[in-house]
Amino acid sequence: MSSPATSGDREKVVSKLPGWLRQNLKIRAAQHGIEIQAAVEQGITAWCRLASATADVDTAGADSFSTFLPPGQWEEFRRTASDRRASLIQGLAQSVQLWLDTNPAPDIERPTVTRRIIVCNQKGGVGKTAITAGVGEALAEDPNRLHAVRVAKALTKALRASETHAGDDEPNEQNDPLDIENLPGLGLRVLLVDFDPQCHLTNQLGASPLAMNGDSLTNHMAGDPKGDLRDLIVSVDDDTFDGRLHLLPACNDAFLLDVRLSAVRAREAALERALTPLEADYDVILVDCPPSLGLSMDAAAYYGRRRDGEKPGQSGALVVVQAEDSSADAYELLTTQIEDLRNDLQVDIDYLGIVVNLYDSRRGFIATSSLQGWVDIKDPRVVGLIGDLKEQKEAVRMKEPLLSYAPKSQQAIGMRALAREIA
The missing domain is CATH 3.40.50.300 (P-loop containing nucleotide triphosphate hydrolases)
Structure with a gap:
């Protein structure tokens, strides 16, 4: 579901994500120094460009999750999910997991001299x-x-x-x-x-x-x-x-x-x-x-x-x-x-x-x-x-x-x- 409530020029989107996946997303976004909404946007863009859906993600216990996306992206995502016969919850979970997989945790920056x-x-x-x-x-x-x-x-x-x-x-x-x-x-x-x-x-x-x-x-x-x-x-x-x-x-x-x-x-x-x-x-x-x-x-x-x-x-x-x-x-x-x-x-x-x-x-x-x-x-x-x-x-x-x-x-x-x- 999307609504006209905006963050900048974005539209608010409400769906569901399992708690463990939301927590992983929150941590990884912080590790890379970007906002969660930017990570979700990148994940959805990458998922929509794939030839087919990725492996199913366990979405048991998913609860409410909201973010802000660029205008029109959620509609494109809905069409892609429909074509792939994937639920919106499953499609979003796959998008987030895809972003996590392609953006691993950065290495610890260690000093050259102790x-x-x-x-x-x-x-x-x-x-x-x-x-x-x-x-x-x-x-x-x-x-x-x-x-x-x-x-x-x-x-x-x-x-x-x-x-x-x-x-x-x-x-x-x-x-x-x-x-x-x-x-x-x-x-x-x-x-x-x-x-x-x-x-x-x-x-x-x-x-x-x-x-x-x-x-x-x-x-x-x-x-x-x-x-x-x-x-x-x-x-x-x-x-x-x-x-x-x-x-x-x-x-x-x-x-x-x-x-x-x-x-x-x-x-x-x-x-x-x-x-x-x-x-x-x-x-x-x-x-x-x-x-x-x-x-x-x-x-x-x-x-x-x-x-x-x-x-x-x-x-x-x-x-x-x-x-x-x-x-x-x-x-x-x-x-x-x-x-x-x-x-x-x-x-x-x-x-x-x-x-x-x-x-x-x-x-x-x-x-x-x-x-x-x-x-x-x-x-x-x-x-x-x-x-x-x-x-x-x-x-x-x-x-x-x-x-x-x-x-x-x-x-x-x-x-x-x-x-x-x-x-």
């Missing part, structure tokens, strides 16, 4: 671990499923929203439904490295810290490995991430890392020497750094430097802060250390951006003015604003990844937006 993201701040308690995990999870999500993503990029809108909703029960930063879009997962192979002796990332994701008398990243960095570093890696929630998300757990021996590094030749390159053998297995490696300005932070910053042949902004430092004054002091200390390392070693260390974490506009002027202060820096720019909501705390308590525990939460939606900002 990206290295150093998540850092000298100040503890700002949520570096949560951001490391959330970004890694978002990068590794299933490319054959749709996930809610916040697509608004202008943080000025978030500032206005935070003021408007300051009296609400929950923070509402960037929480406008019009800003949410369902997009395929990025499907990248991700390694999370817990580089903090406190083992927060390891514990939050439900893994066990490495034994003090066994092998560890610290041993490999200090030149005293006891085995292959790959043997220490664990997979994170394969039901959700299908083997794409891995973790290198921490060990408490990292408290001694700076002491051990002091006796290591070219100690700035110690982390790189340890992790380079793993890079061929991953598209992105994220390092959850300790709240420290010691030798371990030098090694992390050096690992995130821009390599020969690597584009600016592919690897580098992602700085996590809060909208309060002490984060600004810590930020100055961190950037000073990175700048000193740049000058001393003559390397390029890019800033991937600032993430304002645990934001709650109900905290008043300190929070809103501090957020504006971060936005005003501009270089590096603010690339993420994550609210202080209960789901992250609950996920930590349950020792589950946030994007598995609460995939539709505002924090999960914000993590996906952040991952795409720096992807």
Whole structure:
């Protein structure tokens, strides 16, 4: 059935499709970055041009499906279906399936050089671990499923929203439904490295810290490995991430890392020497750094430097802060250390951006003015604003990844937006 209701110069068409086929169409259209109506139009055009109908499609349980087609196409389709003695439902299903068959899911675009993201701040308690995990999870999500993503990029809108909703029960930063879009997962192979002796990332994701008398990243960095570093890696929630998300757990021996590094030749390159053998297995490696300005932070910053042949902004430092004054002091200390390392070693260390974490506009002027202060820096720019909501705390308590525990939460939606900002 068609009606004069239009979308542009198109006419509205109402028919039926089985739910599984409609979902496949929705995902594949998103993967190719086109509208569903354009995919259906292409499928019908191709089907009508065939010499005969294709194989029957199981249309059991088909329910209402509407789209917009160019004027006259539906009538041509009806005539073709009649000539082939196919029902309109069957003909439409064959057309959609034909488009799916001729437009397979695109290959994942993988970086030519493994990206290295150093998540850092000298100040503890700002949520570096949560951001490391959330970004890694978002990068590794299933490319054959749709996930809610916040697509608004202008943080000025978030500032206005935070003021408007300051009296609400929950923070509402960037929480406008019009800003949410369902997009395929990025499907990248991700390694999370817990580089903090406190083992927060390891514990939050439900893994066990490495034994003090066994092998560890610290041993490999200090030149005293006891085995292959790959043997220490664990997979994170394969039901959700299908083997794409891995973790290198921490060990408490990292408290001694700076002491051990002091006796290591070219100690700035110690982390790189340890992790380079793993890079061929991953598209992105994220390092959850300790709240420290010691030798371990030098090694992390050096690992995130821009390599020969690597584009600016592919690897580098992602700085996590809060909208309060002490984060600004810590930020100055961190950037000073990175700048000193740049000058001393003559390397390029890019800033991937600032993430304002645990934001709650109900905290008043300190929070809103501090957020504006971060936005005003501009270089590096603010690339993420994550609210202080209960789901992250609950996920930590349950020792589950946030994007598995609460995939539709505002924090999960914000993590996906952040991952795409720096992807």
